Amino acid sequence: MKSIIKKSFFALCALVMFPFTLMYLMLSIVVNKDSLLSSFSQLLSLIPGKLGCYLRSGFYRFVMTSCAPNVLIGFATLFSQQDTEIDEGVYIGPQCNIGKCAIGKNTLLGSGVHIMSGKGQHNFSDPEKPIKDQGGVFTKVIIGENCWLGNGALIMANVGKGSVVAAGSVVVDDVPEGVIVGGNPAKLLKRVSV
Numbered sequence: 001m002k003s004i005i006k007k008s009f010f011a012l013c014a015l016v017m018f019p020f021t022l023m024y025l026m027l028s029i030v031v032n033k034d035s036l037l038s039s040f041s042q043l044l045s046l047i048p049g050k051l052g053c054y055l056r057s058g059f060y061r062f063v064m065t066s067c068a069p070n071v072l073i074g075f076a077t078l079f080s081q082q083d084t085e086i087d088e089g090v091y092i093g094p095q096c097n098i099g100k101c102a103i104g105k106n107t108l109l110g111s112g113v114h115i116m117s118g119k120g121q122h123n124f125s126d127p128e129k130p131i132k133d134q135g136g137v138f139t140k141v142i143i144g145e146n147c148w149l150g151n152g153a154l155i156m157a158n159v160g161k162g163s164v165v166a167a168g169s170v171v172v173d174d175v176p177e178g179v180i181v182g183g184n185p186a187k188l189l190k191r192v193s194v
Helices: 002-016 018-027 033-044 049-063
Strands: 101-103 141-143 179-182 187-191
Touching (some): 002 018, 018 033, 018 049, 033 049
């Protein structure tokens, strides 16, 4: 019974967000989708409480590459790339900043986690040219299922299934499955017991 009530509530939130979703879809015909998503994300991030979490899910499930209906997205969390995938049971804490990524089932993100769109977002090889004009490449970062990314972690590379990233860590190289990493740059601390 509880499951049916929860699914009904998620559906109701999607219905409430329908005008925003429709406005986004219409504007996306003439405006860059990433810029548009970023703007809508800033507005919707300010809805407080649990209701805000559910309403954001009701919107993002129709405008991202994929977003499960039961995702919980915390207050002041911003998304910058439309090509984002969020699987079932994901919790994204408050004040996160999420770029181009795929987040696996039942993964948890603490407060203030930043998932960048890879390591190559900015080029700075030409000292004669301003960095802002040198461009860069966005790559999709893959976070495996059943992971925990601690508060304030900065993620620029893939994180394997069942892994834990300690709070405040900076992940610049791929993290294998089933490990705990920490530090700047993040290093292997230990394997997760199975």
